[in-house]
Amino acid sequence: MKLEYTPRQKAFRKEIRAWLKKHVPKKPLETFDTPAGFEQHRQWEATLFSGRWSAVTWPKDMGGRGADLIEWLIFEEEYWAAGAPLRVNQNGVFLLAPTLMEFGTAEQKARFLPRMAAGQDIWAQGWSEPGAGSDLAAIRCKAEREGDEYVINGQKTWSTRAVWADWLFGMFRSDPNSQRHQGLTFLLLPLMARGITIRPIKQLNGLTGFAEIFFDNVRVPVANRLGDEGAGWSIAMATAGFERGLMLRSPARFQQTAKNLIALYQAHRKTADQDPSLRDAVLKSWMDAEAYTLATYATACRLARGGQIGAEASTNKIVWSELDLLMHETAMRILGARGELMPSAPDAGDLGNWLDGFLFAQAGPIYAGTNEIQRNIIAERMLGLPRA
Numbered sequence: 326m327k328l329e330y331t332p333r334q335k336a337f338r339k340e341i342r343a344w345l346k347k348h349v350p351k352k353p354l355e356t357f358d359t360p361a362g363f364e365q366h367r368q369w370e371a372t373l374f375s376g377r378w379s380a381v382t383w384p385k386d387m388g389g390r391g392a393d394l395i396e397w398l399i400f401e402e403e404y405w406a407a408g409a410p411l412r413v414n415q416n417g418v419f420l421l422a423p424t425l426m427e428f429g430t431a432e433q434k435a436r437f438l439p440r441m442a443a444g445q446d447i448w449a450q451g452w453s454e455p456g457a458g459s460d461l462a463a464i465r466c467k468a469e470r471e472g473d474e475y476v477i478n479g480q481k482t483w484s485t486r487a488v489w490a491d492w493l494f495g496m497f498r499s500d501p502n503s504q505r506h507q508g509l510t511f512l513l514l515p516l517m518a519r520g521i522t523i524r525p526i527k528q529l530n531g532l533t534g535f536a537e538i539f540f541d542n543v544r545v546p547v548a549n550r551l552g553d554e555g556a557g558w559s560i561a562m563a564t565a566g567f568e569r570g571l572m573l574r575s576p577a578r579f580q581q582t583a584k585n586l587i588a589l590y591q592a593h594r595k596t597a598d599q600d601p602s603l604r605d606a607v608l609k610s611w612m613d614a615e616a617y618t619l620a621t622y623a624t625a626c627r628l629a630r631g632g633q634i635g636a637e638a639s640t641n642k643i644v645w646s647e648l649d650l651l652m653h654e655t656a657m658r659i660l661g662a663r664g665e666l667m668p669s670a671p672d673a674g675d676l677g678n679w680l681d682g683f684l685f686a687q688a689g690p691i692y693a694g695t696n697e698i699q700r701n702i703i704a705e706r707m708l709g710l711p712r713a
């Protein structure tokens with residue numbers, strides 16, 4: 326077997342590398358969990374779009390490059406290696422867009438996709454509610470049909486980026502007499518709509534990465550419905566597949582963290598080597614990041630041959646979230662008390678990024694479906710074990 330990139334893939338890598346070298350901001354952007362940082366990241370999405378790099382896997386006529394999964398992996402490797410900004414429109418570009426392409430009407434695609442690709446509309450995801458997280462089918466937030474509108478009442482929570490985002494995609498109970506997965510409808514709505522109140526939630530790092538959303542007689546036109554009334558669950562499960570599958574967290578992100586961890590270890594080797602288990606943890610981090618990368622390439626090749634990702638998405642989610650925790654915990658152990666410096670601390674330098682990453686890594690086993698739920702899926706659908 327000859328494992329090598331094709332000339333076309335090599336040219337693709339060269340092109341993105343050169344573009345990033347020219348365009349990645351020399352000074353890191355402010356975090357997107359502040360109003361100024363959010364706008365800087367929106368501007369960066371527009372810059373990416375100007376080079377046709379904001380949505381590489383989308384079809385060309387929708388502003389993408391029609392890149393296949395291997396090209397996407399290459400794009401991500403170059404993107405992370407270049408230290409390019411985090412993607413503020415991840416919910417839109419990687420989650421909603423594939424769902425829209427599969428289930429949206431031609432009008433909806435034309436209306437939403439170009440603005441999304443250009444960073445003009447930043448999207449938030451509105452699924453979770455108090456009492457409907459892991460048990461998503463317990464959604465209670467209502468969308469009652471009145472003529473050619475839905476009237477929404479209720480609450481969503483934990484909605485990432487919703488504090489400054491423009492649009493929300495969410496699932497609502499359109500049939501008040503329905504139970505569980507039935508009677509749910511997938512709607513797209515502007516967060517500026519009358520009757521919406523957004524209450525920011527403070528994260529561990531003191532910033533507001535997500536929000537509660539309250540709906541008080543919010544009117545949404547039927548034209549903003551994705552798919553049929555009552556078909557929301559199966560559409561949302563397609564989105565969840567994209568989320569847990571390949572697109573949410575590319576292996577390049579973790580390969581880059583592993584490289585940074587090795588550099589950190591080398592810079593602190595004298596003290597770090599006093600505890601041999603630290604060296605083992607650094608090595609394991611690097612090996613696991615490489616293994617995850619190779620496994621993802623194998624999956625991408627399988628999908629290219631017409632395969633499905635299925636419950637394997639759940640194993641991916643567990644692997645990357647636990648790897649992220651291991652890497653950041655190891656960095657904290659190497660840094661000792663200095664690891665507690667916030668990025669904003671005067672003496673933090675680059676070290677503050679480790680604390681930020683460590684705090685965010687705690688959320689990895691929770692968002693996009695908790696790891697306990699992923700383990701249930703693996704047990705039932707991959708291993709065929711009986712339901713607990």
Ligand SMILES: Cc1cc2nc3c(=O)[nH]c(=O)nc-3n(C[C@H](O)[C@H](O)[C@H](O)COP(=O)(O)OP(=O)(O)OC[C@H]3O[C@@H](n4cnc5c(N)ncnc54)[C@H](O)[C@@H]3O)c2cc1C
Pocket residue numbers: 449450451452453454456457458459460482483484485486535688691692693694695696697698701
């Ligand atoms: C950083 C972050 C960003 C998020 N962004 C969004 C967003 O943009 N939009 C959105 O809609 N939601 C978002 N969420 C919410 C996320 O999807 C939920 O937190 C998650 O689904 C868990 O739901 P819950 O918090 O209600 O916990 P619960 O469902 O109450 O779970 C509590 C605990 O019980 C365990 N548990 C529950 N049921 C079972 C079971 N059947 N078997 C075994 N264990 C079980 C869980 O694993 C967990 O440990 C985000 C969460 C985080 C942390």
